[in-house]
Amino acid sequence: MATATKLIGKPIKRKEDPRLVQGIAHYVDDLTLPGMLHLGIVRSPYAHARVRSVDVSKALAAPGVVAVLTAEDVQGAIAPIPCAAQIPDMKPAPRPVLATNEVRFVGEGVAAVVAADRYALRDAMDLVEVDYEPLPAVVDLEKALRKDSPRVHDGLADNAAYHWALEGGDVKKAFKQADRVVKLRMLNQRLIPVAMEPRAVLAQYDRGDNRLTLWSSSQIPHILRTQIAAMLNFPEYGVYVIVPEVGGGFGSKLNVYPEEALACHLAIKLEKPVKWNEGRRENFLSTIHGRGESCDMELAVKRDGTILGMRARVLADLGAYYQLLTPLIPTLTGLMICGCYRIQNLSVEITGVLTNKMATDAYRGAGRPEATYFVERAMDAVAAELKIDPAELRRKNFPKPKDFPYATATGLIYDTANYQGALELALKKSGYKALRRQQAALRKKGRLLGIGLSSYVEICALGPSSAMPAGGWESATIRIEPTGRVRVLTGSSPHGQGEETSFSQIAADMLGVGLDDVIIVHGDTSAVPYGIGTFGSRTLAVGGTAIYRCCEKLRDKLLKIAGHLMQEDPAKLVLRAKQIVSKRDPKKSISFAETVGAAYTAKTLPPGVEPGLEATHFYEPSNFTFPFGTHVAVVEVDRETGEVKLVKYVAVDDCGNLINPLLVEGQVQGGIVQSIGQAMLEEAVYDDQGQLLTGELMDYAIPRAADVPKLETFHTVTPTPVNPMGVKGVGEAGTIGATPALVNAVVDALAPFGVRHLDMPLKRERVWKAIHQAPSESAGRPRRSK
């Protein structure tokens, strides 16, 4: 980097934290407008039913009730939820904002009630009378695909939303040449994102200006603005989306939801502000879910452990309707299925399956955790069958650093990597060899220690526009204001990741000012240039690069102006610590403040230079980035109860250069904790009737502080050539790398019982059963400790 870095690379504490920890930050629910009304959605208790009639008369007559809408009232006025994914021959499954004649999942909205306060609203919601005729529900994926299965959508030939396939190399030949074919059937269960803040919406309409303002807890303010304008057929220039503080998203707010459109529609219709708050149970039912893929994987292997080829058949549970990206997510699994291995012969088939459940969509990792899980579990199965150490097997199949950029059989170009480096560091830091000795010694005493490895590569910095449904660039506008303070407007929409801090570090270093001289503005579509938003570990690598490029433009302009004032060649000047200094004669300098002043007073500008100090950059990335790493998990299984204790965790991640190691640490730790959730605890369980049995936090277990040991995190640094800062992205790494390491560790612990695979979550009873129903009787009998 051309500028002296004072802040970049330092573990600077988050600028956003003081307001958050003091409780003086503003979330949507903190906003109250005069005359504000409250919206509630009456939801279907059935997974699949015909709606015979909806009688709103009693609700309408209830005290405080202002309006009750049903599908009929919004027909033609609000278009269905948009889906940006285009997959050839995909069957249509658009989600209406209120169910028309049929409900297709528990929690689907049937009526919208508006009342003067939340109490009146809640009472009135019980008075909406819906006459349902229950229909058979489609829940299980395999059954859903049978010819005789009921259909989720009546007119469709079957419940297969699409078939997506990809083939590379010569798979047949690879399997013919194999010494062995290792097969594994795995489930990557459905999960609920559980953001701390459920969704919340507030809409306000000003008839005089024909101006519609929407506050929403969202990750994508601009896309939301465009889509709301389209759904309501309202001029986009009249729609103002504001995203205040957001209490986590994990992908669940990377979407457009019925409540956003309904609140806007009602605010216009009633000319009163309308607020909707999601309850936790509603959040479980009607905010997108994640994962929900099963995979049949076959690996063609040679006796020495060389992987010759892969076949993978994936079934993806899409739910009843498409949300913004629903059908697309499983295809990311397809693209990343070969992981960080040299597998040039492969075929992947993905079937998207419609079911009577909430839609799945992007959930932290979005397709890559599934891919990594499948290939990493299968690698361990190969290691077990061939009796090769899992570390050795991985090492053997990695492409070498000199092979990069590396073209995968799935059509991606991995930018750069040193998989061996990360693996070796992880082995060293975990004391892998000693752990294996310890494991052998403990096994003799009947104790079950398990060591699990996972080497991963992921796809980040989404992405080049050619590969992204709505474009993959990001924008920044930077203004150096007359007093010398720097206002950075970003199209990214951070919602907990801490980019107000990392972006400030970049701008401050590039422009030679202090951290507190910079303010980052985001989330307000009338303040910032059009942007794509925050998801796909893209914010630093794409949004941050836009800021970097913008700073370059401003720096050049500052140097030009300073050169003119100093009678010096701008190329011989540097910008540092609020001074513009001559490289030839460091005594010769002019202050940043004076230069900025000159730009605004505009009396002594060089010819051809415009007044003011503002620059905009729309950065289009040339490729994705591909962070990688190796995680090691060590667990001990209680053979009497199946309880799993995580005793040690070592993560080595390579996300390129680290702008702020503290933020990286937070992302890695948080991701690993979510992985502990998926591996051990979490599962959205629907029964045969399509009822969500894990519909609240009393039944859906998420990890807590006590479930997490000290996480030891390390890095190798392989900067990407894709962007000038050499940064790759780290927001999802933890959820991608950690889950398979944890499951591999538990399966490893259970090796003495002949256990080859267990599906997640590794609930105590599942582990206990694996021990107590093990075929090897002698080993399987529970032994008393002591």
Place this chain on the structure above:
Amino acid sequence: MIPAAFEYFAPKSLDDALRLVERHGDEAKLLAGGQSLIPLMKLRLSVPRYVVDIGRIRSLRSIREEGGWLVIGALSTHHDVESSEMVRLMAPLLAETASEIGDVQVRNRGTIGGSLSHSDPAADYPAAMLALDAQIVAASSSGTRTIHASEFFLDLMTTQLRPGEILTEVRIPRLPERSGSAYRKLHQPASGFALAGAAVRVSLDEVGKIASAAIGITGVAVRPFRASGAEAMLAGKKPSPKLLADASEKVADGVEPLADIHASAAYRRAAASVYARRALEAALARAEGEKG
């Protein structure tokens, strides 16, 4: 998550409270710490017309000794019980049990009277009440009565308490000499309640044999129960790993365990045995450490 409308009373004396519940009968609900009642009301699973908040009745929040009995007022919070020196001295099992309930917020609000009246099948206290042979005192406008813990818990969330009665205190008898106790609990991973909880009290004789053992089990069946078969196997015997193992195998004999998405009946039965054995081991070690 908004409850239906209700009328709220906050009596300052037990008599006033008793008059209110007598007047309103079935339509009234007592409110103590609110940790069980308020969620039910928010979900509208409980829709009382009258809520009688007994939280201001000071006399119900006390922990004292009375003629050799440990007496704990119904409004004592889980935190009160967990941190009371007197409880730790006279009935350490209860302090240990209280410390295993929920989280800090729940322990600061929830009360022993509320927990026992609510009688969730997975609640922690009931196991200790059974193991300690506690007596539960209920008041009504016609007087007070004392109910032995073994007769208090009737069925799923059903106790001996009658409408119009208020649980006022819990009385714990003095422990025999050379006693030790322990509570061991397998947490339901989401709610933190007991999937299987074993509260054990063992007392040794002078020669180190088990004079008596009491084992209360919670979380396993629709109501908490005493593992009397296992207790009988232990009585009069010299403790040994085999004895403990054999006895704990039997703790859930004759009961029909609950089954739900968190655990099957078979798993609950197995977990009850393991946790009972671990509680027994810990209780014995403590009893052996007792001098005198």
